[in-house]
Amino acid sequence: MDKETTAGVLFGMGAYGLWGLLPLYFVALAPAGAVEIVANRVVWSLVFCVLLVTVTRSWRVLGAAFRNRTVIGPLGIAALLIAVNWLTYTYGVTTGHAVEASLGYFINPLVSVLLGVFVLKEKLRPLQWAAVGIGFVAVGVLTVSYGKLPWIALTLAFSFGLYGFVKKRVGPRVDAATSLTVETIVLTPLAAATMVFLGVTGAESLTTNGAGHFWLLVASGVITAVPLLFFGASARRLPMTTIGLLQYLAPVLQFILALVVLKETMTTDRWIGFGFVWLALLLLTVDMLRTARKNSVSRKLARAAA
16 A cells, blocks of 8 residues: 555544544543533534644635635535534433444445435445345344334434545545534534533533543543544545445444443344344445455556556
8 A cells, every 4th residue: 555545544443443432431421411512522622623723824724715615515514414423423322322323333334325326326236236225124123123213323324424425525625624623613603502501501511520520521622523633534545445444443343332331232133133234234345345456457457558
């Protein structure tokens, strides 16, 4: 691999590894609820981003991004998508649904395939069709198991799938730090208003649960911003195939933590549902690797012919 690809892989592993460990952090933030946690994540992320932009002297680049409609529009959409994703995921982990939350990120690659079909008008290869079909079976099995649609998982899968799609489209026009800063600025007014409302109504825990809890919530800025920076840096350097392989790291870690640390239970029918999901992911992985290999051989032959 060249240096850019190696850096992309390392950034991707860093992003998905940190996201995989987030359940431990959210549990440590009790009694803060999902809304308060997300509001603090946004506000303290802005502080981190302002320091980052100042240190890197990127204010002109940031200003140019806000003046560019082809950048600010998609990043505004990305900000809303990641806010939905954060709220849903935090709610899932803090209410005893960490296993279902991990399911969302297992399903995410299937959502990426569907986006390719419906948005980019791509034609599916046979293994992709099989993976999507098995994925629908898995959702059906899990719906029966839960007694309802696994809405936490589906919301996470679609919100992050769309977020990654938007970030990939805008990636070549803006660097990771600027992209994150724009997204954070877009969300900050609502997040700040939420924090004020929680404080006025006495529903906040930021200042009422000791210094340790206060600094844990303040640290959410760094804990939120760093993996997003890593993800943005990775998405700019790697093809979607490689990102698709790396993203399995996060749900694997989340799933293990949910069972081993958070002690959530898995019934037999849920194991069956997850088994179908993992089979679909195996087929997608085989297809991605096979296609990447064919493309590599084709490029080599083309260079040799030239």
